[in-house]
Amino acid sequence: MTRQLHFNAFLMSTGHHESSWRLPESDPRANTDIGHFRRLAQIAERGTFDSIFFADSPQLFQDVGRRPAGGLEPIQVLASVAGVTSRIGLIATATTSYNEPFNLARAFASLDHISGGRAGWNVVTTATAEAAQNFNLDTLPNHRDRYDRAAEFLQVAQQLWDSWDDDAILADKDAGAWGDNDKVNTVDHKGRFFGVRGPLNVERSPQGHPLIVQAGSSEDGKDLAAKYAEAVFTAQQTLADAQAFYSDLKSRAKALGRNPDHIMILPGIVPIIGETQAQAQALESELDRLIVPKYALKELAKTLKIDPSELSLDEQLPANLPSEDQIEGAKSRYSLVVSLARRENLTVRELIGRLGGGRGHRTFTGTPVQVADAITEWFDSGAADGFNIMPAVLPSGLEAFVDTVVPILRERGLFRTDYTGSTLREHYGLPRPTNVFDKTLQEVG
Amino acid sequence: MTRQLHFNAFLMSTGHHESSWRLPESDPRANTDIGHFRRLAQIAERGTFDSIFFADSPQLFQDVGRRPAGGLEPIQVLASVAGVTSRIGLIATATTSYNEPFNLARAFASLDHISGGRAGWNVVTTATAEAAQNFNLDTLPNHRDRYDRAAEFLQVAQQLWDSWDDDAILADKDAGAWGDNDKVNTVDHKGRFFGVRGPLNVERSPQGHPLIVQAGSSEDGKDLAAKYAEAVFTAQQTLADAQAFYSDLKSRAKALGRNPDHIMILPGIVPIIGETQAQAQALESELDRLIVPKYALKELAKTLKIDPSELSLDEQLPANLPSEDQIEGAKSRYSLVVSLARRENLTVRELIGRLGGGRGHRTFTGTPVQVADAITEWFDSGAADGFNIMPAVLPSGLEAFVDTVVPILRERGLFRTDYTGSTLREHYGLPRPTNVFDKTLQEVG
Numbered sequence: 001m002t003r004q005l006h007f008n009a010f011l012m013s014t015g016h017h018e019s020s021w022r023l024p025e026s027d028p029r030a031n032t033d034i035g036h037f038r039r040l041a042q043i044a045e046r047g048t049f050d051s052i053f054f055a056d057s058p059q060l061f062q063d064v065g066r067r068p069a070g071g072l073e074p075i076q077v078l079a080s081v082a083g084v085t086s087r088i089g090l091i092a093t094a095t096t097s098y099n100e101p102f103n104l105a106r107a108f109a110s111l112d113h114i115s116g117g118r119a120g121w122n123v124v125t126t127a128t129a130e131a132a133q134n135f136n137l138d139t140l141p142n143h144r145d146r147y148d149r150a151a152e153f154l155q156v157a158q159q160l161w162d163s164w165d166d167d168a169i170l171a172d173k174d175a176g177a178w179g180d181n182d183k184v185n186t187v188d189h190k191g192r193f194f195g196v197r198g199p200l201n202v203e204r205s206p207q208g209h210p211l212i213v214q215a216g217s218s219e220d221g222k223d224l225a226a227k228y229a230e231a232v233f234t235a236q237q238t239l240a241d242a243q244a245f246y247s248d249l250k251s252r253a254k255a256l257g258r259n260p261d262h263i264m265i266l267p268g269i270v271p272i273i274g275e276t277q278a279q280a281q282a283l284e285s286e287l288d289r290l291i292v293p294k295y296a297l298k299e300l301a302k303t304l305k306i307d308p309s310e311l312s313l314d315e316q317l318p319a320n321l322p323s324e325d326q327i328e329g330a331k332s333r334y335s336l337v338v339s340l341a342r343r344e345n346l347t348v349r350e351l352i353g354r355l356g357g358g359r360g361h362r363t364f365t366g367t368p369v370q371v372a373d374a375i376t377e378w379f380d381s382g383a384a385d386g387f388n389i390m391p392a393v394l395p396s397g398l399e400a401f402v403d404t405v406v407p408i409l410r411e412r413g414l415f416r417t418d419y420t421g422s423t424l425r426e427h428y429g430l431p432r433p434t435n436v437f438d439k440t441l442q443e444v445g
Numbered sequence: 446m447t448r449q450l451h452f453n454a455f456l457m458s459t460g461h462h463e464s465s466w467r468l469p470e471s472d473p474r475a476n477t478d479i480g481h482f483r484r485l486a487q488i489a490e491r492g493t494f495d496s497i498f499f500a501d502s503p504q505l506f507q508d509v510g511r512r513p514a515g516g517l518e519p520i521q522v523l524a525s526v527a528g529v530t531s532r533i534g535l536i537a538t539a540t541t542s543y544n545e546p547f548n549l550a551r552a553f554a555s556l557d558h559i560s561g562g563r564a565g566w567n568v569v570t571t572a573t574a575e576a577a578q579n580f581n582l583d584t585l586p587n588h589r590d591r592y593d594r595a596a597e598f599l600q601v602a603q604q605l606w607d608s609w610d611d612d613a614i615l616a617d618k619d620a621g622a623w624g625d626n627d628k629v630n631t632v633d634h635k636g637r638f639f640g641v642r643g644p645l646n647v648e649r650s651p652q653g654h655p656l657i658v659q660a661g662s663s664e665d666g667k668d669l670a671a672k673y674a675e676a677v678f679t680a681q682q683t684l685a686d687a688q689a690f691y692s693d694l695k696s697r698a699k700a701l702g703r704n705p706d707h708i709m710i711l712p713g714i715v716p717i718i719g720e721t722q723a724q725a726q727a728l729e730s731e732l733d734r735l736i737v738p739k740y741a742l743k744e745l746a747k748t749l750k751i752d753p754s755e756l757s758l759d760e761q762l763p764a765n766l767p768s769e770d771q772i773e774g775a776k777s778r779y780s781l782v783v784s785l786a787r788r789e790n791l792t793v794r795e796l797i798g799r800l801g802g803g804r805g806h807r808t809f810t811g812t813p814v815q816v817a818d819a820i821t822e823w824f825d826s827g828a829a830d831g832f833n834i835m836p837a838v839l840p841s842g843l844e845a846f847v848d849t850v851v852p853i854l855r856e857r858g859l860f861r862t863d864y865t866g867s868t869l870r871e872h873y874g875l876p877r878p879t880n881v882f883d884k885t886l887q888e889v890g
Contacts, residue, residue: 019621021616021618021623022618022621023618024618028614028616028618028623029614029616032558032647032648034527034528034558034559038528057646058547058548058551058646059646060629060643060644060645060646062626062629063626064613064614064623064624064625064626064629065621065622065623065624065625065626066623067623068623069623069624069646070609070645070646070647070648071646071647072555072558072559072647073551073552073555073556073647075521076520076521076524076552076555076556076559077524077559079521079522079524079525080524080525080527080528080559082479082525083479083483083525083528083529084528098545098547098548099545099548100543100544100579100580100581102503102543102579102580103503103543103544106503106518107518107521110517110518110521111518111521113477113479113517114479114517114521114522114525130642133640133641133642134545134547134641134642134643135545135547135640135641136545136639136640136641137640138640164515168509169473169474169509171466171473171474173466173467173468173469173473176464176467176735176737177510178466178473178509178510178511178512178513178514179509179510179514180509180510181507181508181509181510184505184507184509194581195578195580195581195582195583196578196579196580196581197575197578197579198505198579199505200505200515201502201503201504201505201514201515201516202477202515202516202517202518203477203515290621292621
């Protein structure tokens with residue numbers, strides 16, 4: 001069979017474009033409406049997507065004037081969505097910097113049970129001082145320490161997920177023996193960041209471990225991804241950059257002894273779809289027209305770690321910006337924004353327009369065939385194993401993709417017409433992890 | 446109208462009796478079956494219960510031989526249950542000792558949004574060294590420190606829940622203003638245990654705050670309950686003890702300036718129901734017969750902080766037990782068990798039988814009328830505002846209560862025939878908290 005595309009639907013309130021909530025069709029209160037998210041998941045499942053995904057951060061991005069801010073805790077949303085879907089994978093962001101491994105390992109194992117093996121965890125380290133200040137700290141821990149903590153966090157979580165052998169439960173009513181104590185193992189981890197005895201307070205879940213997703217593209221982020229990630233969300237503006245990232249990450253994984261097919265690279269794209277190219281462009285223009293520059297300026301200045309007063313809408317970025325080394329926060333996002341502006345000689349106003357759609361992700365604007373062609377080109381030229389689809393407007397942008405682009409890709413033989421597996425791992429072609437504690441098993445990797 | 450009863454259904458896997466999983470009717474894998482819990486919630490809602498409740502602990506109670514152990518994370522379970530119910534309240538335990546206020550405040554606010562105002566939080570401090578060892582500690586923090594942390598945790602959580610004014614969202618599409626920054630407030634808490642800047646990353650929820658439930662009956666526990674709790678779960682073996690507890694707690698709340706009607710006292714009872722008294726007693730005997738003494742002995746020794754070898758099945762408890770002062774863990778449970786054994790001169794075997802049903806809660810065994818009479822007696826004599834119903838076997842014990850006891854209490858005019866409110870607070874007759882940050886409001890407490 002032809003190599004197959006994979007699609008994740010990255011869902012957020014009224015869509016990824018910062019103006020989407022201002023369109024007549026949009027519900028500005030969608031961010032706390034569980035029914036909205038249940039309907040979106042059902043649309044994505046109708047399109048046989050591999051998964052849906054919710055980002056999250058343990059802070060309020062302060063300016064609530066700009067767009068819908070804050071919202072529902074994503075793991076709960078997915079537990080709810082699991083009840084109205086049967087196949088689609090369910091991925092949530094959670095931070096390793098402000099959680100304890102025992103609690104998060106439990107949460108994702110629980111979601112995996114509730115969904116029948118459909119849970120995924122996007123591991124983030126959270127790159128802002130504002131978040132740190134919600135968790136007893138004055139300033140952001142440095143980049144390397146956050147990633148070291150994330151790595152240890154994952155090691156502990158994996159052991160907790162393995163702490164029950166798959167056959168630990170006897171359910172022997174006659175003998176009065178529910179479980180076998182010899183098949184439930186302590187973890188006894190003592191490390192730099194954590195001391196965790198275990199075992200976990202829930203049995204091993206259908207997938208063994210939830211799918212591990214990672215999205216940082218800094219050097220530390222890529223190292224973590226190469227070691228642990230099974231799917232990677234990434235923002236790439238050009239085919240050449242996407243190809244370089246793809247081959248870099250696959251090589252890093254291979255160098256660590258991993259099968260490079262077991263790390264799926266999924267660039268984020270913002271499809272803006274119209275029946276004609278003119279209609280698609282009209283929608284994009286309307287969305288860009290609705291951007292309020294004062295909010296966008298503040299946000300851009302924050303990414304660049306400069307004062308908003310240093311930016312002028314109709315001039316290019318200042319020449320003397322900090323270097324990526326000096327950024328302790330979201331390094332890869334910083335570099336992406338600066339290089340986009342420099343490469344295309346954009347004014348600040350133009351840059352804001354480009355970022356408004358997908359916050360640095362590539363926008364594909366056009367007819368269904370044009371969008372399908374762009375996807376096919378990236379997929380066929382070593383830039384992607386699939387895509388993180390980020391509709392500019394929700395639900396209409398997801399519906400347009402499912403109803404007009406997906407059929408074209410199915411016809412080309414590049415995308416499934418129905419689910420063949422039942423777990424998230426099966427959709428992405430990833431193995432169920434062996435249990436490190438199970439004495440009866442050999443590593444089969 | 447006659448003063449009305451309130452009922453909470455305390456749900457756990459196959460029921461509260463430790464042998465319930467061994468009955469032919471029981472599914473020993475129910476503890477990870479979300480469908481089981483969704484069905485139970487629907488039964489309780491059919492019975493117009495005020496709420497359902499799930500206990501939890503961030504550790505595995507080690508002996509998995511004894512009964513179904515571990516299970517799904519309760520907040521996720523409730524998020525799922527919310528989708529198949531519309532009125533019943535949804536209460537989950539979460540510990541203040543091993544969580545961060547920002548994360549838990551977000552979780553319960555989120556559940557309150559998802560359920561349309563039906564969330565409640567049973568605040569616990571977690572009384573075991575095993576749990577501490579899952580969170581970077583070697584030993585259990587002392588009782589007073591845990592309760593001090595719980596109080597500060599609640600203060601922070603309440604401020605986070607209030608950090609958005611109720612009218613903070615403008616949703617003004619024309620002006621391009623989603624929220625009003627002046628109505629979203631930082632918390633800037635700096636205390637002994639926590640430093641939390643805020644605001645919360647979700648808007649104020651339908652109930653303002655989730656319902657606060659508390660269950661510790663030690664002195665520290667009662668003080669915390671008197672100050673913060675709006676419903677109290679308690680284990681009382683005799684009417685006299687229940688009356689004393691009821692009037693003590695109402696007085697403590699009153700002394701703190703609270704309306705004593707705004708703290709609901711809900712003793713836990715294990716109803717074992719049969720068409721005839723003989724049938725009810727036969728069910729109870731069958732359950733007790735299925736108890737495996739070796740597990741129960743270990744558990745009892747743990748509660749008493751002694752070695753299992755110090756217990757003999759056919760003798761009474763040893764005379765030289767520690768005093769409650771020496772217990773750093775679950776003080777009130779310790780005292781309840783010891784006083785039950787001493788008061789009734791029980792052998793260890795008899796004590797195990799009595800504890801097997803409801804872990805120290807009162808068992809009411811009999812016909813529907815007898816159970817309804819017992820409930821009415823406690824309710825009418827200053828011992829309870831309602832009851833925490835702990836079916837020995839699930840789902841059958843809950844079904845029996847809803848289908849045979851509830852109709853009698855409705856006929857007596859003591860219990861609602863249909864919901865009159867839509868939020869959990871409305872079911873219990875509790876006010877929606879005013880927002881401490883909202884400058885346009887006066888305290889109406």
